[in-house]
Amino acid sequence: MVLKDDNSEKSIELFLSIGLEDKTARNTINNNKVTANLTAVIHEAAVIDGCDRNTGNLLYSVATKYPANALVHRPTLLKYIVTSKIKTPAQLEAAFAFFANTGSEDFKLNEFEEACGVGIEVSPEDIEKAVKGIFEDNKKTILEQRYRTNVGELFGHVRKILPWADPKIVKKLIDEKMYELLGEKTAADNEKPTKKKEKKEKPTKVEEKKAVVETTAEPSEEELNPYTIFPQPEQNFMVHTEVFFSDGSILRCSNTKEVLDKHLKVTGGKVYTRFPPEPNGYLHIGHAKAMFVDFGLAKERGGCCYLRYDDTNPEAEKEEYINHIEEIVSWMGWEPFKITYTSDYFQELYDLAVELIRRGRAYVDHQTGDEIKEYREKKMNSPWRDRPIEESLKLFDEMRRGMIEEGKATLRMKQDMQSDNFNMYDLIAYRIKFAPHPKAGDKWCIYPSYDYAHCTVDSLENITHSLCTLEFETRRASYYWLLHSLSLYMPYVWEYSRLNVTNTVMSKRKLNYIVTNKYVDGWDDPRLLTLSGLRRRGVTSTAINAFVRGIGITRSDGSMIHVSRLEHHIREELNKTAPRTMVVLNPLKVVITNLESDKVIELDAKRWPDAQNDDPSAFYKVPFSRVVYIDQSDFRMKDSKDYYGLAPGKSILLRYAFPIKCTNVVFADDNETVREIHAEYDPEKKSKPKGVLHWVAESSPGKEPIKVEVRLFEKLFNSENPAELNNDWLTDINPNSKVVISGAYAVSTLKDAAVGDRFQFERLGYYAVDKDSEPGKLVFNRTVTLRDSYGKGGK
Numbered sequence: 110m111v112l113k114d115d116n117s118e119k120s121i122e123l124f125l126s127i128g129l130e131d132k133t134a135r136n137t138i139n140n141n142k143v144t145a146n147l148t149a150v151i152h153e154a155a156v157i158d159g160c161d162r163n164t165g166n167l168l169y170s171v172a173t174k175y176p177a178n179a180l181v182h183r184p185t186l187l188k189y190i191v192t193s194k195i196k197t198p199a200q201l202e203a204a205f206a207f208f209a210n211t212g213s214e215d216f217k218l219n220e221f222e223e224a225c226g227v228g229i230e231v232s233p234e235d236i237e238k239a240v241k242g243i244f245e246d247n248k249k250t251i252l253e254q255r256y257r258t259n260v261g262e263l264f265g266h267v268r269k270i271l272p273w274a275d276p277k278i279v280k281k282l283i284d285e286k287m288y289e290l291l292g293e294k295t296a297a298d299n300e301k302p303t304k305k306k307e308k309k310e311k312p313t314k315v316e317e318k319k320a321v322v323e324t325t326a327e328p329s330e331e332e333l334n335p336y337t338i339f340p341q342p343e344q345n346f347m348v349h350t351e352v353f354f355s356d357g358s359i360l361r362c363s364n365t366k367e368v369l370d371k372h373l374k375v376t377g378g379k380v381y382t383r384f385p386p387e388p389n390g391y392l393h394i395g396h397a398k399a400m401f402v403d404f405g406l407a408k409e410r411g412g413c414c415y416l417r418y419d420d421t422n423p424e425a426e427k428e429e430y431i432n433h434i435e436e437i438v439s440w441m442g443w444e445p446f447k448i449t450y451t452s453d454y455f456q457e458l459y460d461l462a463v464e465l466i467r468r469g470r471a472y473v474d475h476q477t478g479d480e481i482k483e484y485r486e487k488k489m490n491s492p493w494r495d496r497p498i499e500e501s502l503k504l505f506d507e508m509r510r511g512m513i514e515e516g517k518a519t520l521r522m523k524q525d526m527q528s529d530n531f532n533m534y535d536l537i538a539y540r541i542k543f544a545p546h547p548k549a550g551d552k553w554c555i556y557p558s559y560d561y562a563h564c565t566v567d568s569l570e571n572i573t574h575s576l577c578t579l580e581f582e583t584r585r586a587s588y589y590w591l592l593h594s595l596s597l598y599m600p601y602v603w604e605y606s607r608l609n610v611t612n613t614v615m616s617k618r619k620l621n622y623i624v625t626n627k628y629v630d631g632w633d634d635p636r637l638l639t640l641s642g643l644r645r646r647g648v649t650s651t652a653i654n655a656f657v658r659g660i661g662i663t664r665s666d667g668s669m670i671h672v673s674r675l676e677h678h679i680r681e682e683l684n685k686t687a688p689r690t691m692v693v694l695n696p697l698k699v700v701i702t703n704l705e706s707d708k709v710i711e712l713d714a715k716r717w718p719d720a721q722n723d724d725p726s727a728f729y730k731v732p733f734s735r736v737v738y739i740d741q742s743d744f745r746m747k748d749s750k751d752y753y754g755l756a757p758g759k760s761i762l763l764r765y766a767f768p769i770k771c772t773n774v775v776f777a778d779d780n781e782t783v784r785e786i787h788a789e790y791d792p793e794k795k796s797k798p799k800g801v802l803h804w805v806a807e808s809s810p811g812k813e814p815i816k817v818e819v820r821l822f823e824k825l826f827n828s829e830n831p832a833e834l835n836n837d838w839l840t841d842i843n844p845n846s847k848v849v850i851s852g853a854y855a856v857s858t859l860k861d862a863a864v865g866d867r868f869q870f871e872r873l874g875y876y877a878v879d880k881d882s883e884p885g886k887l888v889f890n891r892t893v894t895l896r897d898s899y900g901k902g903g904k
Contacts, residue, residue: 120144123151128162129169137169147172154187164190167201176684179208180718182216189227199272200225211896214872215753215800226273233278239270240282244290255291256298260284335662336409338603342378342573345369345601352586355527362589364599372571372598380412381573384438384445385563388418389425390617391632391639392437394653394675395578398608401657402576404443413446415570420452421562423546433632437640441650451562452549454569458557459509461565461595462520462538466501470594471538473504474521485534488527494535508541511554515541522561524590532587536560564588568597575600578607579664605662609669612824613638614831614838628842629825635879635890636825636846646822647867647877647892652682669830679893683867683875688716691731691764691803692855692870692889694819696738698785699804701769706810709734714765714856729858733766737806738814738854744786746774753800755786761800764871768796803871805854814854817887820879821848855887862887869895 117138124134124147138144150172151157156164167190175183186204189195195204207216207224222228243266244251251258260283267279346369352360364372384403386396407414416438420426438445451458465471474493476484484491505520507513520539528534538561545551557565564587567575575588582604592599607615614620620637623629632639635646643653656678660670691714710733720727739755748756755761760770773787805814823846828834831841859868867877874894882888 120148123148123157126159127151127156127165127168128160129165133169143173150183150187153184154191156191160191163196164193167195167198170198170201174205176205176208179211182208182211185221189225194222194227195225197273197275199268199274199276200227203272214895215751217751229273231271231274233282236267236271236274236278237282239267239274240279240286243267243270244286248290251287251290256287256294258287260287334409335658336406338662339406339574340601342376342380343369343373345372345573345599349599349602350585350589352533352590353529354525355529360590360593362593362599368596368598376571376573379573380407380410381415381446381571382407382412382576383415383417383567383570383572384443385415385417385419386434387422387425388420388427388430388434389422390430390621391433391641393615393620393640394610394638394643395608395615397441397640397653398605398657398660399576399578400438400441400443401654402605402662404438404445406574406576407446408443412573414443415572416445416448417566417570418448418450418452419559419563420450420546420548421556421559423542423544423549423556426547428547433641440644441640442654449570450548451557451566452546454562454566455549455553455557457569458562458565459555461597462557462561463502463505465522465538465591465595466498466505466520468594469498470523471501471520472496472523473501473508474519474535475517476519477516481537485526485531488534490526491521491535494521494523494526505539508539508555509553511543513541515543517541520555522587522591522594524587528586530583530586532560532584533590536587560584560587561591564591565595565597567600568592571598572600575602577602577604579604580607604664606664606668608657608660609830610638610675611669611672611829612826612831613672614826616832619832619838623839623842628839635820635822645877645880646890647683647865647875648679649682649686649867652678655682671829672824676893680875680895683869683892687867687869687875689714689718689871690716690729690856690859690868691805692817692819692853692859692873692876693738693740693803693805693814694850694853694873695741696805696852696854697741697744697783699737699739699769700785700787701735701737701790702772702787703789704735706735709809712765729856731765731856731858732806732808733763734806734808735810737763737804739763739802739804741783743802744771744783746783754802755788755800760791760796760798761802762798763790763804764801766804767791767794768798770796803873805856808857815857815860815887817853817855817859817889819850819853819876819889819891821850821891822846823848859887867892 120138121131121134124137125131129137137147147169150168154160154168156168160168168187171183171186171190175186186195186208189204190201195201203225204221207221243263247263247266263283264276264279267274267283346364346366348361348363350362352362354360382403384400386392404414406412416435418426418431418434435448462471472491472494473496474481474491476491476493481491501520504513504518508518508520518541519537521535522538524533524535526534537558539555539557541554542556543554546553546556564575585602588602589599609615614623615638620632620639624632624634629636633641633645635642640653644650653675656675659674659678712731712733713728714731715727716729717727743754743761745752745754745756748759753761755769755771757771757774760768762768768791769788770791771786771788774783775785775787776782777784807813824843825846826838826841827843828841831838834841862868862878864878864880864882867875869875872895873891875892876889877892879888879890
């Protein structure tokens with residue numbers, strides 16, 4: 110015990126010598142992993158005698174945040190830190206991102222320096238000029254919000270202009286400018302806001318703060334818990350929205366105390382949400398965000414989330430889609446409180462429609478679809494709008510009993526045809542469809558519309574928070590008008606930005622088109638960002654949820670999230686969970702001439718980069734024999750300084766095995782194509798070549814390695830936003846989005862891999878076993894490369 114205390118004191122002394130505060134140093138030794146990492150970093154950086162505080166803070170960040178897949182490059186980064194070539198948190202975060210993408214592969218120093226802003230000096234004058242311009246652009250907002258202004262957002266604007274600026278100088282100048290513009294804080298400035306401002310996503314700013322130990326700000330409540338923006342159920346008495354009518358009147362929608370008390374008695378004050386997909390297609394990554402919001406809020410508050418199928422269109426719903434949705438929701442890690450269907454409430458919805466007519470708020474209309482469109486464009490009332498209530502009741506009953514032909518009548522809500530909001534133009538509540546319903550059978554020949562059923566069922570299910578994407582914001586007026594007209598309980602409605610990801614389409618119509626017309630191989634094609642496609646590609650639900658959480662629940666519409674951000678979370682997850690193995694995609698035969706033809710040496714290969722020697726499960730056996738295979742891309746006839754592969758007369762190291770030196774090259778009949786290479790291995794490992802190659806060997810003389818099929822996937826569309834191409838979007842499909850390699854060689858331990866198993870193919874990327882695999886013929890899908898290839902060379 111005394112020895113441990115002595116070691117702890119030595120560690121504290123070492124950590125204090127690099128400028129850490131006493132509290133930070135003592136907290137660090139409580140974490141054995143961080144203590145070991147920081148000690149190793151200090152020794153690697155050769156600063157055991159101490160350094161300045163700024164350098165020490167950066168070293169601490171390296172110890173806690175450096176990507177585990179690129180440890181081989183850590184000494185390089187440390188040299189840049191101790192020589193002050195990398196001296197700011199922003200530069201360090203850029204370095205982390207660079208090495209996370211690079212992994213253990215070689216890289217060019219000039220690319221690294223460019224990515225990290227090495228050598229770029231930003232003067233205080235440059236920062237002052239940028240701050241001044243940003244304050245001028247945002248002066249009106251700052252004067253309105255005063256000291257409630259989101260200073261972090263101003264900071265982010267500066268970072269966009271000057272990414273390598275010293276954050277301390279930026280903060281100091283922003284504070285000075287705020288004081289210059291606003292003066293001393295008033296009593297009103299010090300009052301707590303009654304409602305939190307919506308959180309805006311500023312990942313760069315957050316990461317920068319984390320990198321500095323002494324000045325680390327506590328994460329905001331919303332960053333730790335994105336659901337804090339939503340009110341509690343008992344607060345649902347405020348005015349939800351104001352509906353402005355063309356006659357100048359205003360409808361202010363809110364729950365009465367009696368209605369809210371009745372609701373709270375039923376729910377026990379719990380949060381009730383719903384995830385309401387239409388069963389007319391497969392779920393995509395946008396639905397992952399909706400699930401995160403709907404199920405996540407309910408889970409965080411100890412409440413309930415319905416999985417509710419919006420099955421109001423009997424001709425579009427399929428059992429296939431219903432089964433898929435339930436299965437995917439479960440795979441994503443969410444458990445519905447109850448599974449319901451809008452059709453479960455068809456009788457209640459019909460009864461409420463009758464009541465709506467009785468209250469003079471709905472009427473039976475005989476206009477055709479084209480006539481309704483024309484009248485809406487001209488803001489004209491239907492000629493049947495003012496028909497007697499009894500007449501509409503009689504006609505609606507005839508609609509229900511099938512006495513009126515399809516298309517000859519609809520039930521419309523009597524809203525405001527002269528409103529400035531087109532979602533108040535007497536929306537259709539019911540239409541006639543002589544089609545059996547998958548769940549309700551032949552009982553009904555009239556079906557409610559989304560605009561009528563959605564809000565009504567929300568109220569019937571006592572939903573506390575009705576959460577949807579921003580394109581539904583203009584429907585708020587209609588939503589609350591209907592509930593008010595029927596004197597029903599009103600949920601709290603909140604809209605968030607929909608998830609748009611680059612190089613793909615998210616429209617169900619477009620997805621359905623490319624699936625049914627065979628542009629892709631089904632709804633679960635790994636090139637699609639459908640959730641089943643991502644799963645088949647090898648993406649985990651954990652990575653998807655981490656990606657969605659990182660984006661946040663914001664209302665900033667129109668933003669396009671680059672697919673590389675999703676890939677970052679995929680890599681981060683698979684780096685921890687995918688065991689390493691070796692596969693050669695395009696094999697090139699190498700004959701080891703100084704190894705006996707019948708000799709096979711069994712070697713240990715690591716499943717995990719940090720494998721401990723005393724853990725047998727962390728290793729797997731690989732044979733090293735006279736015939737091995739490397740990838741064709743790892744051999745050249747002409748060597749160069751920046752090339753780390755094999756060449757005539759050159760040595761490289763075979764991963765986990767021996768150095769080999771190329772002694773001869775055998776060409777095919779065309780005298781150009783390399784057929785095989787002859788090499789000698791160094792059994793004593795005296796040579797220390799820089800290049801390290803993955804390889805696969807014959808397990809016994811003449812027995813070729815396991816042959817597998819590997820499918821390499823790239824982005825499906827060349828453009829970042831193919832939806833902008835309108836009618837030309839199909840011409841943007843990338844013809845090279847899927848490349849099949851049928852003759853790859855794999856190590857023998859992969860022969861027992863099962864569908865869905867994930868691996869890191871060393872030096873290549875992350876791969877998963879595809880469902881097309883058969884006994885004796887494994888098929889692997891590339892999930893993601895080891896480094897980000899998007900935006901580079903057209904990949």
